[in-house]
Amino acid sequence: MIKFYIPDGHLERKTVELFEKAGYEVSISDRDYNPKIDDSDILLKRIRPQDFPFVLGTGKGDIAITGSDIIKEFRLQYPDMAGNVKELLDLKFGKTRLCAAISEDVFPGIKTVEDYAKKFKGKEAVVATEYPNITKEYLKKKGINAIIRQPAGKTEAWLIPPIPEADMIVETTETGRTLKENRCIILDTVLEATAHLVANTESLKDKDKKKKIDEIVMLFSGVLKSKGKVNVYMNVLKDAELKDVLDVINSFVERPTVTDLKGGGHDIFIVIDEKNLRHILPEVKKKGASSIAVTNTRMVI
Secondary structure, three states, X not given: XXXXXXXXXXXXXXXXXXXXXXXXXXXXXXXXXXXXXXOOOEEEEEXXXXXXXXXXXXXXXXXXXXXXXXXXXXXXXXXXXXHHEEEEXXXXXXXXXXXXXXXXXXXXXXXXXXXXXXXXXXXXXXXXXXXXXXXXXXXXXXXXXXXXEOOOOOHHHHHOOOOOOOOEEEEEEOOOHHHHHOOEEEEEEEEEEOEEEEEEOOHHHOHHHHHHHHHHHHHHHHHHHXXXXXXXXXXXXXXXXXXXXXXXXXXXXXXXXXXXXXXXXXXXXXXXXXXXXXXXXXXXXXXXXXXEXXXXXXXXX
């Protein structure tokens, strides 16, 4: 059995969708820390994704889904354990930006991080963030001297006037909407992040666990490769029209599957980008294709 940490919060829904597309059934209740999955070889545990690299690094679990920003913060905070966690797959969802932001009411003339550095030259700023090590590295590069504080609550609240607790925050955002609603302006993007599948390196040395982890990676990769793809089926009933239809298809697909039909004619199957449907379907129809059917592609392996 492998212990698989899955995130709560904004990554939860996309994670469950990924499992379902990969062929698993996952059931989660609001207060359930051990979601149910229809695979007896997998034990799911649900806690905050900020803790996943640490618990994997200390050998408490085998694989997890967490943000690439969280992974970087872990590696900076625990360099001795950094090698205990291996990134297996960029899952492409949960896209966020880690941004440096200030209150436009408190600093109305500052529009860039360079402006901010000039404003605080020779001074010590107070910067609030959930990513103190990434922030320390970033501020050093920008020449900003600061006291870095990790708030217990909402980070953006530390910028609210009239007397804010911080001069700057370094905060994750998906759209920037919350920051804008609180009259905060983004000075710079520190880094961009997505959800990643990660593993405990010791688990990858265990033959049975590695076999299961490789299976999960294969299925998840298949789901990712299918994004934006569709299956197209069609018949070409006249032999004389097959070449013309294939000439159209070969502009989009290198090796279509062609099968002879009982009684004459051919069946063709292809997987293509959905955006190309509007180009290929009218043309193959004109060249003699019939009974054209389009379905969603669940996985490409």
